Amino acid sequence: MLVLGIESSCDETGVALYDTQGGLLGHALHSQVAMHEAYGGVVPELASRDHIRRALPLLQQVLEQSGSPLSAIDAIAYTQGPGLAGALLVGASVACGLGLALDKPVLGVHHLEGHLLSPLLAKDPPEFPFIALLVSGGHTQLMRVDGVGRYTLLGETMDDAAGEAFDKSAKLLGLGYPGGPAISRLAEFGDPNAYKLPRPMLHSKNLDFSFSGLKTAVLTLVKKHPANICEQDKANIARAFVDAIVDVLVAKCVDALKQTGLKRLVIAGGVGANAQLRAALNAAAQKRRFRVFYPELQFCTDNGAMIAFAGAQRLMRNPDAATRDYSFGVRPRWPLEELPAA
Known part of the structure; x- marks a missing residue:
């Protein structure tokens, strides 16, 4: 099955086969x-207009790269x-328009599911x-x-997310x-002993996060x-900021592994590319004897490959997940727990 994936949720336009x-x-x-x-920061109207300009040229680029004709696609x-909302509508309209023109089924994918499954694209994927x-x-x-x-939420941020x-x-x-990348690069030249910032909810005895206070501490x-x-x-x-946020993320990951008894940890999303976080997690994994898996760096940020892959995984388990009803809507707010099982 050949699946075309289109990503346009924010400020990256991604297409993949x-x-x-x-x-x-x-x-x-x-x-x-x-x-x-x-x-x-991202200006939504500009983002939407740029997706319109980029989607079809990127599609042509992917078709040429893969050597596959448009007619070979089985689903989108x-x-x-x-x-x-506006950015999502661009990708949805392109996908449904192509589906109608080619008489191919289309499938709406949850952006976060794409990130969650992206490490499975690696050469050594987790089980x-x-x-x-x-x-x-x-x-x-x-x-x-x-x-x-089949996702169970164990903990989440109560206010600002790590990326924010x-x-x-x-x-x-x-x-x-x-x-994010700028502050991480600058932190490499910082003295780790110069300042000490709080580690929010480090000892909260649950798996939730809070980073708003850390941002306020930086402001102070x-x-x-x-x-x-x-x-x-x-x-x-x-350096003080990065060390604080990495300490919290690593500690919560270790606690989650302890509570569940699992030995495999996957890092997904843009902050997963952070060098300091990867180094700290690798050290913790070696010390505590668990394995940590990352997406390839090119798939940490938003991309079409993770959407094509997530769509393919759902279609392999349920071919009826896709539809030939080409009317479409988008879900700017879509809790992952509302996603149906595959």
Whole structure:
């Protein structure tokens, strides 16, 4: 089965072809980071218009890359939610328009399910069941994953997600957008002993998170400095912030493994590309004898490959999951627990 995947939930346009026999045949991605950088964050209207410009050229690129004609596609998967409404509508309309023109079934995919399953695209994929730390955009959640569509929420953020804390703290340090990668790079030059920031909910005895207070602590620290804060002090604050957030994420992951008795941990989403987090998790895995799995770096951020793959997994388990009803709607807010089992 050859599945076309289309991702347009926020500021990346992704298209991919996944074959259930041959694996990933081709994928292409356009990031809008440069366009949104001037505004310090994603501008939804600009994002939607750019998806319109990029979707079909990326589709053509993937078809040429894979050597597959458009007529060979068996089904089309698209991100139905969650995400920006206008951006989601672009991907949904392209998918349903293609489905109508080609008489192929279409399937709306949950964006977070795509992230959860993306490590299965790696050369050494994890087996079910596993614990998943989902750190993507406005989401920070710990899940028990027993199979496709079989997700149990163990803990989640009570306010700001880890990615939001990265972006907001980076902005306080004048690092611009996107803040996550910038603050992580700067932290590499910081003194780990210069400042100590709180570890929110580290000892809460549950698996929930809270990062709003950590962001506020960064703001308080920045205000104690003169307006012309030096680069070394910025690096020291960045290091304190990154160390705090990594300590919390690692501790909660270890607690989740202990509570469930599982020995496999999957990291999914954009923050999963963070070098400090990966180093700390690898050290914890070696010490406590569990395995940790990551998506390939190119699949940590939003991409079409994870949508094509997630759609293919659902269709293999239930061919009737797709439809030839080409009327469509999107779900900007779509809790993962509302997703039906595969």
